[in-house]
Amino acid sequence: MAQIVLFHYFPRNSILHDMDGRVKLICMILFSVVISLVQSIPSFIILTAGLILITLLAARLPFITLLKDMKYFSILILIILLVNSFVIPGRPIPGFPLPGVTIEGVMTGLMASWRLVLIIMVCAIMTGTTSLITLKNVVEWYLRPIPLVPETRIATMINLTFVFIPVIFDTVSEMLSAQKARCVEGRRNPLKRIMFIAFPLLVQTFRRTEELILAMEARCYSDDRTRAVFATTAKDWLILAFSVLFLAVILFYPF
Amino acid sequence: MSKPNMPIILETQNLTHVFPDGTVAIKDINLQIRTGEFVIVAGANGSGKTVLLRHLNGLIRPTKGKVLLEGEPISKNITAARKQIGLIFQDSDSQIVGQTVAEDVAFGPENLRLPPEEVDRRVKTYLEVVGLSKLAQQSPHVLSGGEKRKLAVAGVLAMQPKIIMFDEPFTGLDYPGVVQVLRQLVSLHQSGHTIILVTHELEKVLAHADRLIIIYQGKIVEDGNPQEIIGRSEQYGVRMPLGKDEGVDAMTWLK
Incomplete structure (x- = not known):
């Protein structure tokens, strides 16, 4: 467990490291939602390329190292692929020795696995560029307006x-x-x-x-403590706007 | 060495604690500690030293009697009392709450609802005081035993208490670790703090104390000048330090 660096924080000097954690979390949720909704192969390719670019350029994370850690999810990905291949009804693959495997099943399985990999990438970008303290403060900030939630x-x-x-x-x-x-x-x-x-x-x-x-x-612990201070800059709003635009194009443009 | 002209800062009156199974942990403890005193509380294992210490910080409520801080019962405003009376526990690992050294020091000031700028200022100041500034962003988990104890000291100092209590601060430390902690103790005393130190390793620290209290089976059996008491310590299960012939002044690991 200790060797996995996939969801570790990498202290770097990058655009995403400097970003307001609250805005970053919104971007992460938006990306995850769009990843869950897209259906076409070109959309997947653009999203993948986009996330690779973000990892390398905007987050300055060690992409290859993170990619290697994806192996821990290989069994899960294989299960998703197999289950989909056998369960989804459709046309059988001509000449494929195993009965029950359908073209539609394999395609759905591939897309579901791809989706999982992309969501893991988004999470890795979030955790790689946000320290746990900030992440904790962000969660606290978002939970604050919800009544009855401590x-x-x-x-x-x-x-x-x-x-x-x-x-x-x-x-x-x-x-x-x-x-x-x-x-x-x-x-x-x-x-x-x-x-x-x-x-x-x-x-x-x-x-x-x-x-x-x-x-x-x-040390006088109580729920009534000093609260973390966040600062949103124009850069944060720009990144958010760009993310919304990028995701809207992927979601609504008929690729 | 004692400070008879200084005002009494901490006092216990008939302090008694009986555990639910009927075991008497401490019985009728009457104690007066003056501002700026360096008091060592010694006793064999299970004599009631730690129970007494936890009463002084209000962590345990007495079965009978009370604890007064500057003449006021601490039960009146327990948070205010804990702010004034810092307690450093025996096991440093169990009291670390921060993911980084700086975050751990900030824990106390944040509990006091200090403004974020003041929290930052105190973190910087007290990390500097204990010499851990360079490790501010490190995980506390990777610190050495001596550094962890220094971190615990910084965490308590950041709340700016008047009294600092140490529970067995030398346990598990190597020679450099003991020297580090001892230096810290002496410097805190010199800067005007009242120090209460629970230990049975008298040879490491007795030279710096104004007063020695020996607890035996939950009662104070000796209380006074270390020079006068030290000769009788062994009958209460506290080993007489080596170098007794050279006097109490030789009983320190600081050269």
């Missing part, structure tokens, strides 16, 4: 989840090493070995959580 608490939870993940991974790795030192490999039953890790990990995590709650209380 936006600060949700943002804190998102934040603490990301803080705790490396700590939990470290704990697991230390526990594994400690158990290896006591020849845990001698145990054949994998279920037992999982239990040897799961229970102490659970106890440790709860203990840490309790300590963290106390530490947060000691």
Whole structure:
């Protein structure tokens, strides 16, 4: 897990890095919606080319490295392709040895997989150019007007989840090493070995959580905190306008 | 070394805490701490040191008795009390809430609803004070043990407390780590902070203290000048530091 860089933040100096996170999130949602709606191959090609250009030029992200990480989604993509190929009714592929596979099914499967890859790309651009702190503040800002939603608490939870993940991974790795030192490999039953890790990990995590709650209380935590300040510039509005125009053309022009 | 002319800043009156299972953690603790004092609270494991410390910050409510900050019960305005009484926990990992060093320091000031510019100013100032400015954008997870404890100190200092309490600050630290934390402690005391330090590793720090308190089975059994008390510490489960023949002044890891 630690090796995956696909959704990591890359501190760079780029147009998208400097963008107001709130506007960037709107752009990301717009792109995702349009990706979900387009039907024609030319639209897909233009969108793909557009996203590659954005990744390389506007976000200055390491495209090849990100592309390599797509392999983690290969099984999911294959399942989508296979399921569609067999389930969607249509004309059989002439001379194809497997019965039940249809031309329409393969085409729908290919498009669905392509859609998934493009949405992953959009997410990677968003997370690659936005630090988690900004992302958390943006989520908090958008949740603020919704009644009965504790936006600060949700943002804190998102934040603490990301803080705790490396700590939990470290704990697991230390526990594994400690158990290896006591020849845990001698145990054949994998279920037992999982239990040897799961229970102490659970106890440790709860203990840490309790300590963290106390530490947060000691530092006067409450939902009423200093709020993040955002600044929208003309550049942000221009990018938004350009994105809307680009997506409108893709969506409505009869390619 | 003691400060009899200074006003009393923190006081406990008949402070008693009984756990739900009937275990008496502390019993009838009457304590007066003066402004600018450096107090060491020592005791064997399970003697009630940490419970006492958590009462002083209002993290646990007493079964009987009360804690007064500048003559006012802390229960009247617990947030105001916690702002004045900073507590640094034993396990640094469990008190880190930020994804970056700077964000962690900002946590306290943000809880106090300070304006964003003031939060930024304090983050910069106190990272500078503890010498972590260069690591401001690092993940706290990658810091060394000594650096993590310094980060915890910066997080508390950013709330500008008058009293700073340390719970076993030397646990798990190597020699350079202990020296780093000790330097910080001494410099905080010199800058006018009241310091309350819980430890049983007296040989590392006793030379800097104005007063030594020994807790045994939940009660204060010794309270006074370290020079006079240190000879009796072992009967309460606190090891007499090496170098006793050279006097209390030699009991420090700072040369």
